[in-house]
Amino acid sequence: MKSRQTVDTALPVVQCLPQLREALRQRGCAVLVAPPGAGKTTIVPLALLDEPWLEGRKLLLLEPRRLAARAAARHMAAKLGEPVGQTVGYRMRLETKVGPSTRIEVVTEGVLTRMLQADPGLEQAGAILFDEYHERSLHADLGLALALQARELLRPELRLIAMSATLEAEPVAALLGDAPVIRSEGRVYPVETIYAPPAGQERLEVSAAALLVRALHEQPQGDLLVFLPGVAELRRTAAQLQRRLEHAGASVRLLHGNLPLEEQDAALQPDPQGKRKIVLATSIAESSLTVEGVRTVVDCGWMRVSRFSPRTGMSRLETVPVSQASADQRRGRAGRVAPGACYRLWSEAGHDRLPAAGEPEIRQSDLAPLALELAQWGAADASELKWLDPPPPAALRQAGELLLRLGALDADHRITAHGRRMAELGGHPRLAHMVLRAVDAGLGPEACLLAALLGERDPLRREGGGRPEADLRLRFEALLGRIPPGHDLDPSAAARIRRTAGQWRRAGRVQAHASVAVPRDGGPKNRDGGDLLSDGGAMQQDGGAISRDASDSSDQSDPSLCGALLAHAYPDRIAQRRGTGRYVLSGGRGAALAELQALSSAPYLVVVELDDKGEESRIDLAAPLDQGRLERELADEMEQAVHVNWNRARHAVEAREQLRLGALVLRERAAHHIDADVRLGALLSGIREEGLQLLPWTRPLRQLQQRLCFMHASDPPAWPDASDEALLGELELWLGPFAAGMRSAAELQRVQLREALESRLSWQERRQLEELAPTHVQVPSGSRIPVDYGDPAAPVLAVRLQELFGLRDTPRIGGGRIALTLHLLSPAQRPMQVTRDLRSFWAEAYFEVKKDLKGRYPKHYWPDNPLEAPPTRRVKPRGS
Missing domain, CATH: 3.40.50.300 (P-loop containing nucleotide triphosphate hydrolases)
Incomplete structure (x- = not known):
């Protein structure tokens, strides 16, 4: 075989090839650690071509970058004295150079995933070599996880090798089933x-x-x-x-x-x-x-x-x-x-x-592509696969929600037919969804150009430096030859975008049919050869399909379509103007343009790039969208409903019929026919928001509430809690029946609040309340003094000292269990003493208090023996 003749024996990795061959024969997996320049990328694949276990199958060499993949393929092909595409070829997204005799395919990461999805057993491959695995790209981790499951369930003879210069080998070896770790010392010059x-x-x-x-x-x-x-x-x-x-x-x-x-x-x-x-x-x-x-x-x-x-x-x-x-x-x-x-x-x-x-x-990437791949693989849960680092659950859950919104997953999070088309088309799910929707509407060329533009660096440069305006249409027009004044178009970037757009078109043509086979030579073909992305008559469709307006030109790409197309890729990034250059996104987040520009007055934007800093992110790239087209393109995303809320400024229930997109209100008008229960719920929510002070409280009603709180404090199981917190928590039970039909704070003044509060009590409890928590206590002078229940644990009776002459013990409530806290007042109604033990007060403190009172109120009656003296509400008792 040519592989034996082309191995450069001077390269250090050659010394560990016997160990590697033995590990693959015996264990089927290995980890190869070799420093830069050791030759692992190009020597190892060539050296393994003769292995008996390969049985004529291919070796797949996974390279994380397109440039490295091309270079590795060309280097190995040169060693064999062949052009790329014979024994050695490469396969990357939308670019392939392989042939019928290709034995080593250098593939980029997304391509390996596609190959595994199309043929989970990889029947044509005998081994996969994961080069530079230390870079830990998303697709490398996914590719290894899929390959491990394929090896476990379908192809136990499939060999796997992880190669790197700086890899921490032991965790990877454990993931590969305690695979042998082989190290090349390398040829390292100082x-x-x-x-x-x-x-x-x-x-x-x-x-x-x-x-x-x-x-x-x-x-x-x-x-x-x-x-x-x-x-x-x-x-x-x-x-x-x-x-x-x-x-x-x-x-x-x-x-x-x-x-x-x-x-x-x-x-x-x-x-x-x-x-x-x-x-x-x-x-x-x-x-x-x-x-x-x-x-x-x-x-x-x-x-x-x-x-x-x-x-x-x-x-x-x-x-x-x-x-x-x-x-x-x-x-x-x-x-x-x-x-x-x-x-x-x-x-x-x-x-x-x-x-x-x-x-x-x-750990730090958008997991939407990963979630789509897992759904296509049939993994209902990422934990079904083996990972060096499992995907973060929160980010994966968010990715699943996006795919559900794009129609790639159904309600059970299983992949849909549309999701399969997206996965087979490649690219980010957002862009794949946009292209497929555009194909259905006859706007494939525009969508493909946009997808290519968004996948590359910005081709537009402002003369003299500085960031170009955020308007994506400027880039789109520049690619069509209409470069805005004061700007330059980067020719290399523009050429790459146009090439990529052509590749999107070719891939999209394949995906326009339900059943497409990728031939061995990698050329994308469908069964009838029709170009469904060619320029042609536009189609007008209902149900949110992208479409040209009647006034649009049909013979050239229209930059005004940018927003309509992008709305399908970024339905969660629609922004509504709330001031010049300032916007709110459909998710509720604020955003703003960095400077005054043409976009600053656009009523709606589709935001493609944000800097994600601070409370109000800077909009770096966006396209405008008028409201009519927005409502047409995202009709399925809209929520049309009557929203009944409490208007705090008006202190009233407000009902508006709204057309909403997330946090954005696109249209609204007053709603007049409101469900009574919904209106009542909004009214009660307003009371919870502003507090019970909206109700028609009087002093006796507040005392009733406090008496109930006193009874609850003395016997919690038997009596309901009547604190503000408890009442607010149970508004529906006690207030709802009495507020039915009302809609404002003014109307709430008609509520029979006493009846509402007492509705929580039985007839027997109401009677007990009067007995155990009386509103007033009659004192020896004959006065009925109100009891203050402000502190449920210590109700207060504030009474002038002279009205208690002759009373030996403190008055009690609660069936005699609770002694009132007496605030003994001077003739001027000022507290002179606080006590809960009146007997002790007469015996010990009265005489000191008497001296003070007699000096300040000499005309009043201050007997030496208060227990024998007649009580009085006057300056002196009658007859004195």
Whole structure:
């Protein structure tokens, strides 16, 4: 076999191939840990082609990135002296180069998932190699979980290998059934690490360019690889370098996933004129790829990651520090061919504060694609599969709710026919749903262009720098050749978007039929060859289908359709204007445009991107949508109902017939025919909201409430609780029958509140209440003094001292069990003494009190023996 003739015996991984072969023969699984440059990506697949257990089947090599997949396939094919597509080929979303004789297929992660979904047993494959598994992408974790179940239930002979340079091997080995861990020592040349933190707060590209110039002079040999977080930083750093390196004799190349293939090749290959090459790269160059000739690495220490917020249901790109593991991967790029150097744009102390490893994508990503894959696989619960890190339940539940809303799942969370079409089309479920709905309405080309646009970086640039306006239509029009004044269109980004749109169209054509077979050569074909996404007559459909208005042009794409199309992809991100440039989303969250622009006056927006910061997020990308089209496109999402609420400003029940989309009220009008029970419920809710003070309380009624509270405190099981909290909690029971038909605080003044309160008591309890908790107590002077039950534990009788002459003991209530708390008052009704033991007061305190009172009220009667003196309500007793 050619594989034996093409293995480079000088590469370190060759030394561990016997162990790997033995592990796969005996155990069927293995974990291979080999440093960068050891040759694992290209040597291992070629070396395994002769294995007897393969029995002529294919090897699938999973690569996390498209660029690395192409490079690995081309490198292995070159070793065999063949073009890609013969023994070695690759397969990635919407791009395939394989043939009938292909034995090694390098596939990207989503493609492996598609292959497993189409053929759960993977009958044509003998082994799957998960390369760079340490990156822990969402699809890699899902692919491994599906492959493990397929191996357990259908194909026990299927071999699985996890390969990485920085992998923590033991947990992965345990997941693979205690698979053997094989380590390659590698051929590592010494790499000097130089820490060079920036001197001040200068921009990243300025610091990076300065450090790069230093490295270029201090390291006179070899090419340089510079790691930056994103494309914008690559370009700005390149601009800085052009000003600094005019006479350095070095060429500058960019390397990122959105570059055309020929530009990627130029970055990977030596400079054709023999110049020193400076490659400015994103984290795409961190692993798998070999950038030839690199002996110096400049690492800026940042990377761009996508973070999903379950709070808002949105993903956002964040620039975060690299992990120590990623920094080591990058450093290793400098020692693959000779001794090298790694310059780090941070301090050695700062390195110790970096996280040890990156966060697995499954913990921080939008799980809608994963949830759709699980539903298609038939896994009712994610726990049915084996995971290194299981998907977070809250994020997975939120993803399921979105799929239910898009019609991909039914009420039992099983995949629907529409959901299967979405899964087979690929891409994010939101975009797949939009494209399929558009195909049904004859607007496939527009939807495919939008889907491609949203899947790539922004192609529109404002002249002189700065962020373009948030209006997505500007990008759409620019791609159609109508570039807005004051803007430029990035030609490479635009070309990639147009290519991707064409791939969406081809994939969509396949999905327009219920039964589609993917042939072995990977070419997407359907049975009649019809192009259901070709430009043609538009269809007008009912039931919320996307459609052109009668005035729309039918012979060219119409930017005004952007909002209508996007409404189907983002039904949960409809925004309603509540002020110039300020909006509220259908989920209730606030959002705003960063500056005054054309979109600022749009009544409705479909928001595609938010920064998800603060209480009012910044809208970064959106398209306008008029209300009529919104109601037509999302008719199934609308709720039309009568909403009966308490209007606190008017202190009245208000009934409005509303058309709502989530938190948004699209239309409303007064409703006149309201169900009596619903109206009563709103009235009682208003009382709960504002309090019992809405009811017609009088002092006797408040005393009645307090007397009931006193009885409940003295005998809780026998008497109902009449506290404000208890009454508010049981309004329906005691107040409801007396407030029926009422709708405002004014009408509540007619409530027979005494009857309502006493309705909680039986006839016998009402009689007992008068006996045990009297409203008044008659004192020796003949006065009937009201009892204050404000404190249920200690009712108070406030009475002038002179009216109690002759009374030996404290009056009692509650059947004689409770002594009243006496507030003994002066002739001027001021408290002079508080007691619950009147007998002791006469014997001990009266004479001191008498001295004071006699001095202040000399005309009043203050006997020496109060127990023998006649009580009086006057200054002196009659006859004195």
